Amino acid sequence: MCIRGICDDHDDFFSPTFRQYWITPSLLSDFDLWVDRIIAAIERGEKIAIFGDYDVDGVTSSWLLYVFIRNMCKHPQVTIRLPNRLEDGYGIKSYHLDEMKAAGIDLVITVDNGITSVQEALHAKEIWLDMVITDHHKQLDEIPQAIAVINPQTSPDYEFKGICGVGVAFKVAVGMMKKLWFSDKRMQQATRYLLPMVAIGTVADCVPLVGENRLFVKQWLEYLNTRQWVPESLLGFIDHIGIKQEIDSFHIWYMIWPRINAGGRMVSPYDSLWTLLHHGESQKKHLENIDNLNTQRRQIQEKMFKQAEDQVNHDHYLLISGGEDFHEWVVGIVSGRLTERYHKPSLVYKHNAETGMIVASLRGPSYFSVIEMLYCARSLLDRYGWHKQAWWLTVHKDKFEEACALMQGYCDGIMPQWGHERESQIDTIILPHEMTYQSMQSVMKLAPFGMGNAEPVFAWPDVMIASVRKVGKRGNGHLKFTLNYDGVIFDAMWWSKWIRLTDFEVGQTWTLIGKLKSEPGNWYVVVEDIILKLES
Ligand SMILES: [Mn+2]
Secondary structure (H helix, E strand, O other): HHOOOOOOHEEEEEHHHHHHHOHHHHOOOHHHHHHHHHHHHHHOOEEEEEEEOOOOHHHHHHHHHHHHHHHHHHOOEEEEOOOOOOOOOOOOOOHHHHHHHOOOOEEEEOOOOOOHHHHHHHHHHHHOOOEEEEEOOOOOOOOOOOOOOEHHHHHOOOOOOOOOHHHHHHHHHHHHHHHOOOOOHHHHHHHHHHHHHHHHHHHOOOOOOOOHHHHHHHHHHHHHOOOOOOHHHHHHHHHOOOOOOOOHHHHHHHHHOOOOOOOOHHHHHHHHHHHHHHHHHHHHHHHHHHHHHHHHHHHHHHHHHHHHHHHHOOOOOOOOEEEEEOOHHHHHHHHHHHHHHHHEEEEEEEEEEOOEEEEEEEEOOOOOHHHHHHHHOOOOOOOOEOOOOOOEEEHHHHHHHHHHHOOOHHHHHHHHHOOOOOOOOEEEEHHHHHHHHHHHHHHOOOOOOOOOOOOOEEEEEEEEEEEEEOOOOOOOOEEEEEEEEEEEEEEEOOOOHHHHHOOOOOOEEEEEEEEEEHHHHHEEEEEEEEEOOOOO
């Protein structure tokens, strides 16, 4: 644990409590203005519209304020408006404000967006539509002139800047409960009810799982596993997916988040929202719908990845692929997988024939500086930046080839110095006598893992293969090892790597690098890499 820099107060880290991590919402600037305006709207029976975003953070934050205002404040005059990824793009637009004004809306609340909507806030003023903004993104030079702007980034007294959109929405809801004189019991029930969605949005938005975020996720996982005071829609969701064991951030990451995301990705974020606002019988068709969308999403991703793999030229260090038929939302995922598989930098692009523009996502191994590579071609690029853990660029098609050649040259010049072997970030080596269920459990206490609290990676030198076989579906199987580590026998899974089955033989000695996974009464290793023991 000390490797992680959490030596001093690791007891706090293990059992975070609200008292220790919770920052009082009133430290967010404009907080009183915000609360007063919403309470006035509720008292006057005004029509409120919540304007969110098409991703998971945007959908969960919309859900949260909607449920809070409608059910907990008993104010039925509230609606949600979500933008469409392709038609509207990100953020509130002036025409959204016009539409809402025409529909008789008195007050617009943005969630997970709005901090850069300087022009739109002016437009709202012009058409006499009240607007309050809640967001977590960084502001531009100018802060929009809305009635109130709630954002940790613009609040000097609010020290933790890492909460995401749904975290901000949760803070304002809790702050309002106090102002509305909710009893302690009601407040407890309400926060328990809302927290699951905060946790899902927080994990999905890739914000660091430290401080308040860690509190949200850890608390929720505990609540959820008791199944008390959890939204019925969410229990329906979880039962539908068929998660049997205790839920942890792994399930959010691999099973819950992709499904909620699939709606906004493939068709419309309302498809995702409806699954969270319905329960029981009426939820079923919505759940089946997003399951289908998620399957389609996976198929497209698979297809694009195969296509990219066929396309890349391995004579160069920078792997380039893309085209007109690539989906823009897939380029980041494909580039991430190319880099992961080949340990080389990659650039995957979508060419938009109508505009003549190329949008690309770029990744590199952890020791490689993508920004330095981008710099070589910066004079040719239209724009470039960093978003959700990856670099991107836009460039006109006429300059694309030249830009690629410059970046290619940079990589070919610098990469041979490192080779392109995988460098594994190992936290520590595990010795045979440490291989007890108890000590493995204590490692699991560091969970939930995610951004900013990465899962520890361990090394087991000299493990002998006692058995190895392929498990899972045809064409997409995994490798299951049983290993003998100086007399201690344990299992390890290598996901999706069945193709390497022929590399292994019983009796061989390897160095294993991986992460621990626990199941009740048992644990196993998820293989990151397995390296043949070198003769010394
Ligand atoms: Mn967000």
